Amino acid sequence: MVYFIGAGPGDVDLITVKGRRMLQEADVVIYAGSLVWDAHLQFCKEGCEKHNSASMTLEEVINVMVKAENEGKLVVRLHTGDPSIYGAIREQMDCLDEHKIEYTVIPGVSSFVASCAAIKKEFTLPNVSQTVIITRMEGRTPVPEKEDLELLASHKCSMAIFLSVQDIDKVVEKLKKGYGREDVPVAVVYKATWPEQQILKGRLNNIAAKVKEAGIKNFSQILVGDFIEGDYERSLLYHPEFTHGFREGSK
Known part of the structure; x- marks a missing residue:
């Protein structure tokens, strides 16, 4: 076995x-x-x-x-x-x-959820994003044309990008075009949960410089989206006025 x-x-x-x-x-x-x-x-x-x-x-x-x-x-x-x-x-x-x-x-704990835990955030926030795209940049391993990073970023949801930090300039260029703005929050987590874990935070307009300054070239997750910072709505699940199968909401 x-x-x-x-x-x-x-x-x-x-x-x-x-x-x-x-x-x-x-x-x-x-x-x-x-x-x-x-x-x-x-x-x-x-x-x-x-x-x-x-x-x-x-x-x-x-x-x-x-x-x-x-x-x-x-x-x-x-x-x-x-x-x-x-x-x-x-x-x-x-x-x-x-x-x-x-x-x-x-199954095991993936680095993309470990990285989100490392920055103490939640991928799926009400009125911000209810979708997480897990992807990678094309390199020596090709990516289907319909999964081009720019096209995926156009959904403007939360993203976790594997195996791509070595091409951070190209990643940022495609994300800017897809999201349509340069101020989208980004976190790069190097070796999440390892003793040498390192977290860089920024936006699309400055994260590449931070990655290069830190000398990070591999073993990193690139997390992108407004879930990293900004306003969000309160969850209905625990709202006192919301009724569900286990609790009657107040009037």
């Missing part, structure tokens, strides 16, 4: 209880060493076989899984954040299907 587990954004205590338990029981662990904090490995049992996938190909990863399965071993594939977001797990699962190997996915 293979378990795909989200290790969380960094802090080893942000893995789920189930994820930690399976990590402790694993006979073989394949971890994304370029992104997953190796402090997670301290929870592996003695004799656990560990493989850093940063230098491995898909075929090499699958070969380790197949060998372990043939030997009756429990395998954990440890991914950063939540494996369903930029985790490249679909291709691994398809290979396991071909080998008729069973697998389970255990």
Whole structure:
């Protein structure tokens, strides 16, 4: 059996209880060493076989899984954040299907929600935004034309942009065109929940300079939208005059 587990954004205590338990029981662990904090490995049992996938190909990863399965071993594939977001797990699962190997996915805390927690904000505010767009800038990995950052920004909702801080000038240029203004609040969170976490706040007209001054080139979330600062309406859910299935509102 293979378990795909989200290790969380960094802090080893942000893995789920189930994820930690399976990590402790694993006979073989394949971890994304370029992104997953190796402090997670301290929870592996003695004799656990560990493989850093940063230098491995898909075929090499699958070969380790197949060998372990043939030997009756429990395998954990440890991914950063939540494996369903930029985790490249679909291709691994398809290979396991071909080998008729069973697998389970255990979700994790994504860096985009960890980053929002780090700046102590809420993506979805009444009368501000009820939508969060999770995306990335095109680079060596292409993005479908209909998902161009400028087009997505035209919705003017909350955004969490992965894998793009190295192209901050281009990101800002597209966001300005999409939002139609230069004063949109932005937060860049470097390595959310890690000991070296760093938070930069600004607006579209100055965030690129701040990123460059800080020397940030990777491992960052770019959060964009008026949820970061500004006015919002009170939630109806807890309004004394609002009636719902669990409470009668006052007149």
